[in-house]
Amino acid sequence: MIFTFGSFLLLLAAGAPMVFVLGVAGALTLAVTGATPLVVVAQRLYNGIDSFPLLAIPFFVLAGLIMEQGGIARAMVGLATALVGWIRGSMYMVATVTATGLSAISGSGSADTAAISSILLPEMKKRGYDLDYAAATVASAGSLGPIIPPSIIMVVLAMISDLSVGAMFLGGIVPGLIAAAGLMAGHWLYTRREPERYADAQPFELKRLATALREALPALSMPVIVVVGIIGGIVTPTEAAVLAVVAGLFIGLFVYREMTWRDLPKMMLRTAGISSAVMIIIGTASIFSWLVAIQDVPSMLAAWFAANVGSAWVFLIVVNVLLLIVGMFMESISALLILMPVLMPIAIHLGIDPLHFGVVVAINLSIGLITPPYGICLFIACTVSGRSVMQVSRVIWIPLIPLILMLLLSTYVPQVVLWLPRALM
C-alpha cells in the first residue's frame, strides 16, 4: 500500500500525465500484492472505454470545434448584443448570454471561454472596459459550460456512478439559468459604481433584434437540436451530439461559409487527440476504482461517516468545501475519477438522491474552473486579455458570489436540481 501511494505521489509530483499517475498506481498495487494476474490491467482499461454513452465526448468536442471555427460563436454574439446590449455594462451582459447559448452546444467550460474570449475581450478593451473585470466576466460565463447541458463532466460522472446522462443534463438546466441570471445581476451592480464608463449601451430596438435573430437562426439550430433532443427524449445525448455536429458542419460549410472541407480532417484529428487524452484517463482510472471497490474502501468510509457524522447536511458541506479546494488544483475529470467511487456510496448511504448529488458535484467542479490559482477558465481569459492571474484574481470574487449562492441553493434545496428531470422523465 505504501509502495502504491509512493508511486502515485512521485508521478504526481514529477508532473507525469494523469493517465500514468492513475495507471501505474493501479498496476503496481496488483503487481505487489500478486493476488490477481496482471492481465486485469489491460482488461479494466478496455472495459473503461468500452461504453456507448462515452461516445458523446468526442462528438461534443467536435461540435465545440465547429462552433468556434464555423462562425456560430460570432452569430451568437450578434444575437446576444441585440437581446441584452441595452443594459448598463452591455458587454458583460453579452458575454454572459453568449456563453449561456454556447454552453448548450459544447459541453466544455474551457472551449466556451476560449470562444467568447477571442471575440469579446478585444471589443471590451476597445470600449475602455475594466479589463480585469472583463476577464473575470468571461471566465465566469465560461464556467456555465459544464453546468448547462451538454456537459462532458456530467457524461463522465454519469458513467462512473451509473446515472442517466439525460437526467443529469436536465438537472443542470435550472441551476445553470439561475447562475446566468445571478451573474448578470452581479455585473449590473458592479457597473453601478462607474456609470459613465459603461455608457456604451444602445437602446433596445425590436428591428435590430429581428435582424440579429434572422442571422443567428442557423447557428441557433445547434443548441436547439441538443436541448430539444435531450428534453424531448427523442434521441440519446450521444445521438443529439452527432446531430449537432452534422448541423454545425452544414452551417459552417454552406451557410456562414467560415469553414472549408479542407479544415475538416484537421478538426477530426484534433478531436481524436483531445478526446483520447481524456478518455484514456477514464480507462486507467477504472483500474484504480476497481481496486478501491474490491478493498471495500467506500463502505468502510460510509460506515465511519454514518457513525461519526451521521448527517447528510454535514456531509454535503464537507463535499462542497472539499471539491472547491480540489478544483483549485486539479483537472475535474481526474478529480471525479478519483473521488466519485468513494463519495457516491457515502452519499447513497446517507440517503442523498444520487442524481441530486451528481449534479451538485458537477456544479461544484465547474465553479473550480474559475477559482485561482489554477482554474482553467480563469487562466484562458487571463491569457487572451493579457492580464495576470494575480490581477484578475482581485475581482474574481465578485462573480464567484452568485455562483456560490447558486451552489448552496442547489445543494440544500434538492428540488432546484430534481424538479425538471422528475417532471420530464
Added chain:
Amino acid sequence: MLDRGARALAALPRATLTLLRRLVELTLILLVGIMVVSVLMQVLGRYVFNFSIAGASEVATFAQIWMVLLGAGYAMRERLHVSIETFVEMLPVWLARAIMVPVAILCLWFLWVVFEGGLLLIEVGAIQTSAALQLSMQVPYIALPVSAAYFGLEAALAFGAAIIGRTSVTTGGGVRVD
C-alpha cells in the same frame, strides 16, 4: 558513395517514424469519421427509414476503443495529456530531469503490462464474438497491444527528450475539456 549510403541508413529511422505517425493520423481521422457516420445511421435508421440498425452502435463503440487507445500515443506526441505541474515547476531543472528517469521507467513498465495483457486478451478473443455483428472480439482487442506499443514509442521519445534536456520537462498541463 559509402558516405551517402550511411547517411541514407541513418535517415531511415526518422523516415519510418514520420511514415508511422502519418499512418496513425490518417487512421484516427478515419475512426472519427466512422463514429460520426455510424451513430448518424442509427438515428436516421430509427426515424427516417423506420428500422433499427443493430450493428451501428457496436461499430461506433469499436471505433471509439481504437481511437482512444491509438489516440493516446498521438496525444503524447502533441502534448495533450493532462498533468499537474505545480510541484515540478518549483524544482531546479536538473532535479526535475533526474526525477523523470524513474518516472519514465514506471510509465513504460505500465505500457508493457498493457501490451502483454492485450496479447493474452487476443487469445481469449479468438473464441468470443461480439453481440450484434458476430465479429471476432480480436478486432477490438488488437488495439491494446498495437496502441500500447505506439504509445510506448511516443512516451519514450517524449521522456527521453525531456531527460536529455532537448525539451522542457513541463508540457503546459495538457488540453482540458472540463
